[in-house]
Amino acid sequence: MTKNDKEQENLSNWKKSFEKETKKSDAEDFYFSTDEEIDIKPLYTKEDLNNLSFVEPNSLPGSSPFTRGPKASMYTNRPWTIRQYAGFSTAEESNTFYKKNLESGQKGLSVAFDLPTHRGYDSDDELVKGDVGKAGVAIDTVEDMKILFKDIPLDQMSVSMTMNGAVLPILASFIVAGEEQHVGRELLSGTIQNDILKEFMVRNTYIYPPEPSMKIVADIIEFTSREMPKFNSISISGYHMQEAGADNVLELAYTLADGIEYVRAALSKGLDIDEFAPRLSFFFAIGTDFFMEIAKLRAARTLWSKIMKDFGAKKEKSLILRTHCQTSGVSLTEKDPYNNIVRTSYEALSAILGGTQSLHTNSFDEAIALPTDESARIARNTQLILQNETGVTKTVDPLAGSFFIEKLTDEISKKSWDLIEEIESLGGMTKAVKAGIPKLKIEESATKKQAKVDSGDRVVVGVNKFKNPKEPKIDVRVIDNDKVREDQINKINKVKSIRDENLVNESLLKLTNAAKENKNLLEFTIEAMKHRATVGEASKALEEVFGRHFATSLSVSGVYGKHFDKNEDFKNVSKKIDSFGKKHGRRPRVLVVKMGQDGHDRGAKIVATSFADLGFDVDMGPLFQTPKDVAKDAIENDVHAIGVSTLAAGHKTLIPELIDNLKNIDPKSKIIVFVGGIIPEQDYEFLYNNNISAIFGPGSNIIESAEKVIELIIKKNN
């Protein structure tokens, strides 16, 4: 008997044993289809390593195709960087927080900005009343930036800035703040996210249309590669895609396709690829699908090295994909929140086994609010325990050679490559986002995921199974958003009272002209910010030429309902909706909206499509509406209810305003208002007192929510 015969015999023996144990005639009955539609088998063997398309199982870390890691030594020499992202409302608070962290040995800091800053609005703009200081720090002028980095030597500190929309005035302010600290731009180190394409797919914190936005990205890559050699010009992010419901193939493929588009934009500036490629960095989400996430990171490096080779990169360094990772925010649940510590730990382990360069671990209370000191400490400790107690740093890419992992890495590579080619065939990502295709695919994936959870196909512990009969109460951080806004307005007024208006206007005019003449805009923005133009003014100066982008919104339909063919709960709610329709001469009608500058519309979209599948008529409002706009829309369409989706903590300002506006237009309005999203429990009472009829937290079952809504509507209209 040859060795091969022996192996075949062993395998067939295994099959027999498997069938005997499981009492099924075929192991294929145990294949599990993932969100990515990859079949996971109960057993992988050597045979699975035949005919791999992308993975070279004998490759080594630190050399092409870098599947096993960007460095030869990986964590054995130096562990990954613990980088915790933090957003506080004001520059002062953030500064205190940074200094505290620096004292305890942290080497880099990471800035989260508030939504108006992202969207290029000043804190005193009427449009952004409810958003100032929410989800990050408000920056209006260089003065704020200087406070942010007070007593922090910018030549020694690596600064990561999550900024995409208002990249020009923010990066410019950072450079000016450095200069006024006597630190030249060539000494500044850090990263700016500068990844605008994904904003058009998810998140929506863009300002200008896709083409001029791409020009700005290219301007920044050009400028930094020539003048700021220590600065990463872009962080190409898949994170927000997974957060918005993308499966891992969508996340990986679209991120790399974005990367391809940025490389092209930079090449079009006449830059040499090896000049900027080593300064491109990536950012991925790590969710709960343990092995898939590991395979994703290995596949990402494999594919990127191929892509860069195809672009003609010559330096080995240009072929390397370096990435930051963050554990999944969307996997966190409001119910039984301590479970989130466990989820985050497994996700962190996935990221490490996948070979990330830096990692943020979420705090367990982030499904509800910004983390407290205590929850942030547990999150940081999750990584410290991995680094110091578990031994995971002792061996490079320890899972290499696993039949399963190598095969999975190859499969996710293959699927992603196909999708990348699809985007390429559309003419690249800028064209694809203009057509709205990636956004629609991500929404479809998100709706499928939600349907799996609501129908019980997917278990989420503490949410749809193994529920905690005694939900623990937890303390969360509270922000006084009116106070923050007031302070910011005072600061703007002060700056405006002492600046030289002529210089400001002149430099803004130059900026507008530079945009018309297609010049590199960063230097002109630096000039304007130096003279104390505001972020809003600089953004408007460019808006004059580029216009502001308004997304056209497409919706999926039927995806949610498909999962509930035989589901009794689904049918019952549908019946209630139908009979309301018959009785009242029209279907119950619900307006689903987002208010303020919060562009995270996954929740709103899922609610809209699933409510429509259940039989509601659903009106979708545009993004970035004010409460006044929403009230007008609701009254004109004579809806029965308004569902407000809120994820950025603006609800305490925006919702009372909405109610007031409804009453203003129609004092006898019977419109019911319900709220969904991230709302801390201590705000419930406030909202109920403000005529909110129902509140649905993260992880709410949609069918149950729909039932509640239809019952409220029936009651109100009897």
Add this chain to the structure above:
Amino acid sequence: MSLVDKILKGERAAIAKAITLVESSRENDKQESKELISKLILNPGHSVRVGFSGSPGVGKSTFIESFGSYLVKKSFKLGILAIDPSSQLTGGSILGDKTRMSEISKNENTFIRSTPSRGSLGGVSFGTREAAIILDSAGYDFIFIETVGVGQSEIMAANLVDIFSLIVGPGSGDELQGIKKGITEYADIFIVNKADGDLKLQASKTAADYQSSLHYLSASETSASKKVMLVSSLEQTGMDDVTTTIQEIISINKKSGIFEKRRSDQLAYWIKEEVRNHIQQKVETGIRENDQFEEMINSVLTGKETMHNTIDLILKKLMK
């Protein structure tokens, strides 16, 4: 104050409730709706009704956003009735048109109402004509009716408005051959959208194609000559052209009497249409609810009765 008075005063909530009433399928509502409309037509406004139609994806809503912003800047009051085609299998629908009208939807001088198309294939929905009457009485200068272009329903849409326009995208000139005899006959204006960026040249070419093929279409007897226009919703170009053309056509048609003739023809059309509708509904419910018909049909199948006799018998029963 009565609902009629509130509408005449232009109260937003009253207009909205009235539109709900005329769209309702409830019997009581239908009666109330008739009474309301009969009062409102005694108080007509001065509005011009403009229809916008076109295939999905040509940018109708985006054009309306752009053109609408132009009009409200000129202090016109604008009412928009958007028939949203995205009805779903379950009977529910997503009304997403307004996501593309973010600027005009916040303007005080607009009233925007979306209506699910239900069974009517994306065309005119039940009650659209009445909704336009409500907006007219409420004092809107322009009433836009947005429909999705699907065959037969376009004729209905064209019969609701004073000017009917077809929006097309660059490159749709190839389809011209096919649609020449259909919708193009009803359209007064052809708006070629997306004349910007990469598509600018192609859009101009499409406009030229339309222009030359219009020579083969005689100007319809119910309107001034047809016009082709090139616009970019994105860059808001060509909007003044569209406005002037609409105003010109209206003034020519008013002078020649075509404007009034068209409105009365339309009235006649809707009377027939309503009657047809009623009969059809009556027949359908009759057939559904009467078991006898099944037997009568069977008697033809088994050779006991002739086909024509049976048809006559069934009709007699139904038309009682």
